[in-house]
Amino acid sequence: MAKIDLSNISHSYNPNDPNPVFALNPFSMTWENGNRYAILGPSGCGKTTMLNIVSGLVRPSAGRILFDDKDVTDLKTEDRNIAQVFQFPVIYNTMTVYENLAFPLKCRDFSKSKTDERVNSVAETLNLKSFLNSPARKLTADQKQLISLGRGLVREDVAAVLMDEPLTVIDPDLKFRLRRNLKEINEQYKTTLVYVTHDQNEAMTFADNIIVMSEGEVVQTGSPKELFERPNTTFVGYFIGSPAMNLFESEPSSNDSVKINNTLIKTNSNLSKLKTKNIKLGIRSEFIKIAKNQNENLVEVNVQKVEDLGNYKLITAKMGSLTIKSKVTRETEIPNQNVKLHIPAEKCCVYEDNKLI
Amino acid sequence: MNKLYIFLKYFFIVVWTVFVVAPFLWALTTSFKDFQSVNGGVTYIPWLDFEPNLEGWKVLIKSPAKGGVDIIEPYFNSLFVTCTASLISIILGTLSAYALSRYTFKAGFVKNNDITFFFISQRIMPPIVLSIPFFLFLSSINLLDSLTGLIVVYIVLLMPIAVWIMVDFFNKVPREIDETALIDGCNPYQAFLKVVLPNSIPGLIVAGMFCIIFGWIDFFFAFILTFTEVQLLPVKIVALNSSVTPWWSLSASALVSVAPLIIVAFIVERYLSKGNLSGAIK
Ligand SMILES: Nc1ncnc2c1ncn2[C@@H]1O[C@H](COP(=O)(O)OP(=O)(O)OP(=O)(O)O)[C@@H](O)[C@H]1O
Ligand SMILES: [Mg+2]
Numbered sequence: 001m002a003k004i005d006l007s008n009i010s011h012s013y014n015p016n017d018p019n020p021v022f023a024l025n026p027f028s029m030t031w032e033n034g035n036r037y038a039i040l041g042p043s044g045c046g047k048t049t050m051l052n053i054v055s056g057l058v059r060p061s062a063g064r065i066l067f068d069d070k071d072v073t074d075l076k077t078e079d080r081n082i083a084q085v086f087q088f089p090v091i092y093n094t095m096t097v098y099e100n101l102a103f104p105l106k107c108r109d110f111s112k113s114k115t116d117e118r119v120n121s122v123a124e125t126l127n128l129k130s131f132l133n134s135p136a137r138k139l140t141a142d143q144k145q146l147i148s149l150g151r152g153l154v155r156e157d158v159a160a161v162l163m164d165e166p167l168t169v170i171d172p173d174l175k176f177r178l179r180r181n182l183k184e185i186n187e188q189y190k191t192t193l194v195y196v197t198h199d200q201n202e203a204m205t206f207a208d209n210i211i212v213m214s215e216g217e218v219v220q221t222g223s224p225k226e227l228f229e230r231p232n233t234t235f236v237g238y239f240i241g242s243p244a245m246n247l248f249e250s251e252p253s254s255n256d257s258v259k260i261n262n263t264l265i266k267t268n269s270n271l272s273k274l275k276t277k278n279i280k281l282g283i284r285s286e287f288i289k290i291a292k293n294q295n296e297n298l299v300e301v302n303v304q305k306v307e308d309l310g311n312y313k314l315i316t317a318k319m320g321s322l323t324i325k326s327k328v329t330r331e332t333e334i335p336n337q338n339v340k341l342h343i344p345a346e347k348c349c350v351y352e353d354n355k356l357i
Numbered sequence: 358m359n360k361l362y363i364f365l366k367y368f369f370i371v372v373w374t375v376f377v378v379a380p381f382l383w384a385l386t387t388s389f390k391d392f393q394s395v396n397g398g399v400t401y402i403p404w405l406d407f408e409p410n411l412e413g414w415k416v417l418i419k420s421p422a423k424g425g426v427d428i429i430e431p432y433f434n435s436l437f438v439t440c441t442a443s444l445i446s447i448i449l450g451t452l453s454a455y456a457l458s459r460y461t462f463k464a465g466f467v468k469n470n471d472i473t474f475f476f477i478s479q480r481i482m483p484p485i486v487l488s489i490p491f492f493l494f495l496s497s498i499n500l501l502d503s504l505t506g507l508i509v510v511y512i513v514l515l516m517p518i519a520v521w522i523m524v525d526f527f528n529k530v531p532r533e534i535d536e537t538a539l540i541d542g543c544n545p546y547q548a549f550l551k552v553v554l555p556n557s558i559p560g561l562i563v564a565g566m567f568c569i570i571f572g573w574i575d576f577f578f579a580f581i582l583t584f585t586e587v588q589l590l591p592v593k594i595v596a597l598n599s600s601v602t603p604w605w606s607l608s609a610s611a612l613v614s615v616a617p618l619i620i621v622a623f624i625v626e627r628y629l630s631k632g633n634l635s636g637a638i639k
Contacts, residue, residue: 057536077539090537094555107542151541 001190002067002159004031004054009063011049023049026063027218029211031160034190036183038207040200042239045213047196051162054194055082067159078107083152084162088169089144093137097128100136101150108155122150125181142170149178153185160192167202179206200240204228212236228284229347234354237282243314243325246288247351250281258350261320263299267348269357280351285314287347288326291340298340299324306334317341381612388413388608395604413605416597417613428593428610435573435590436617438504442511443568447561449512450519455549457520458527459535473524476517484577495582502586510578515568522567526560527553559628566625570618590614 006029012020024046031037039047052058054065056077064073072080083104092100101122105115123129126146131139136147145166152161167175183206186193197203203210204224212220212227212235220232231237237245250258250265252274257266258281265281291298301317301324308330315326315334326341328334350357386403387395394400394407403409419425453476456462457469491510492501500506534556538548554561579589588596594610597603 055540057539076544077536078542078544081542082540084537084540086533086537088531088533090531090533092534092552092556094558104541107547148537151537 001033001157001192003033003069004160004192005064005066005069006030006050006054007064007066009050009053009060009065011046011053011058011060011062015061020061022061022216024053024060025216028063029218029221031192031194033192034186035192035209036186036207037192037194037209037211038203039194039196039211039213040198040203040239041213042198046216047213048164050213051084051164051194051196054160055084055162056080057084081155081157081159082162083155083158083160085145085148085152085164085166087165089141089148091136091139091144091147093135095136096133097123097136097139097147098132100147101128101132101154104151104155118154118156122154125153125185126150126178142174145169146178153191156189156191158191160194162194162196164196165198166195182206200242204240212239214239230349230356231282232356234280234282234351237349237351241284241286243285243327245282245284245349246324248281248322250279250350251277252279260299261322263319265297265299265343265348266345267350268346269348269350271350271357274352274357276353278353280354282349282351283343283347285325285327287344288324288341289328290326290332290334291342294342297343297345299343300338300340302338303334303336384608384611388605388612390605392601413603413609416603416606417609426593426597426606428590428613431588431590431593432613434504434587438507438511438589439569439572442508442515442572443565445508446512446515446519446568447565450516450564451523451554451557451561453516454520454523455527455553457524458530459532473520476520479513479517488578488581491578492581501582502584504587506582507579507587507589510582511572511575514575514578515572518567518571519564522564523557523560526557526563530556562625562628566621569621573614573618 006027008026008028009024010022010026011024012022014020039050041047049058053060056072056075060073064071066072067080092103095103098119101119102115105118110118119132120129123132126149128143128146128150131143136144139147149163149166152158152163167178170178179202182193182195185191195203195206197206208223209221210224210227211218214235220227220236227236227240231240231245234245234247237247248260250260252271253259253264255272256269257264258271258279259265260281267281299319301319303315303317304323305316307314307316311330312327313330313332313334315324315328317324317326317339324341386401389403389409389411390400390407391410391412400406416425417428420427457473462469462472491513495501495506495510498506500509530553535545535548535553538552539545543551574591575589576591576595579592580595583589583592591614594607594614597606597610
């Protein structure tokens, strides 16, 4: 249990090369004690590298790591009291399930009774109770992953439990239940959980803080709501949400409005300091509705396709060459061809050079 | 179709079994024959075709003074040299293999793979090339014609096998196992001893099997590096030969000399069939 500070961390796997490639560009971040974090980003963006730096398996090329304000950058993995779960189950084949779960406690000289108590409680949570005495190698892949997870959770005093896409091998049903279990464990024991994934739904439902990464860069940190409503960059807007954020090339026309396809859209952003012409307007399809009695921020579109996706309808429409997507409730009547859509000014995000203004 | 498949399957199994077992049966019967039953036409079945006797076996344990060749001492010499050299090779080989698999070494242009290849390259050379250097080396440290000297040479010969097998094995053991052990609170030595090594027993068994086989069957170096003080089994068996080839005692000694390997094979086979060798790491 600790507050974890990453201060000016950067990492390159070939630091001595004349042209080192940085797997992580310099960033600073604080993980508060007891929170749930999700690290979200496409393959190869440096998520695993970040976790390995925190657990000490990788020493950062630059920067410091602090656990509760104590510098641990030079501390070895085994002395950091961190738990890490990998994507594929790692179990100690020669041991029983019980011995697997007890191993982290044994290495740290916990008493027999304390070990017993912790192992049993973790086994209870993870539904492994009936297997405790079976050889670990005899279990199925998802049970093995539960063991990996259990070894991470068995120590109550860990600074944080780092999980690198831990539920990939687990079937969806169990996945759902496990995510809830993890949440409960976090609420009950106040263990800091850090969860790597490239599934945004998983991140959104699990974490109270999401760290979005792209190409070695931390692009945005925030609550699911913040990421959803005000993505920092067009990348985040595109990456998070389904469907992705609507993004339109646009021209600034006054201090608070832009023009898309010659339609004036008012926004709540201050556009007086724009330097470039590369301006985009971003708006979530969830916020675009069929106009009722509004008289500004209306766009006239031609409906191309309406998909019924269970609890909502997804409208795909064209405005000239631009495609607009809008999510409306199931009950909404959609006139066949031409409709007016309303774009609420307070939900508009304006991007200059793909960065939020 | 299905019947044909079953028929062919059993047919080839039977053919192969006969092919493998027949020489042993032949050696077994021959070891109980005398001069007459070997040289006076083909005989197969004891008591019917020929009168079995124990002469061939007795020669092996009789002292030379009584006209025998005492193979008991060479036998134990061979066991001792093979086992000691195999054990040391496995220990050293496993440690080097682990290092080669997990850490990065660099000396100029020499990297991990080059070092691994260096080990294997020791076995690429024909043994004859090594014989003179080994001879001079052992004579310079006064270990010619001694068990210690043989053990030293056998370690040189067997360790590359152990390194080769174990590097390959460790490369297949995911690094995450070591990393998990570190995260769980082991230091790197404990991680190796408590986690990686127990997981590597299948590899150790295979490497051990090869070391024992190659150590046990070596004739060449045992022949060149020993004279009178110390003799190993293969050399002694060859010494059995005389102007009248003693087929019976040669057969008997062949059987006793393959016996340890058969025992090793049975142990490994039991292990194999339990499915412990394959898929131990997944
Ligand atoms: N041991 C290594 N040596 C050299 N380069 C590496 C090493 N590990 C990772 N990299 C590189 O660093 C970058 C970031 O890798 P990392 O494994 O952190 O990505 P990731 O976000 O975890 O990806 P994934 O979602 O596929 O697991 C990648 O470009 C990768 O090729
Ligand atoms: Mg990864």
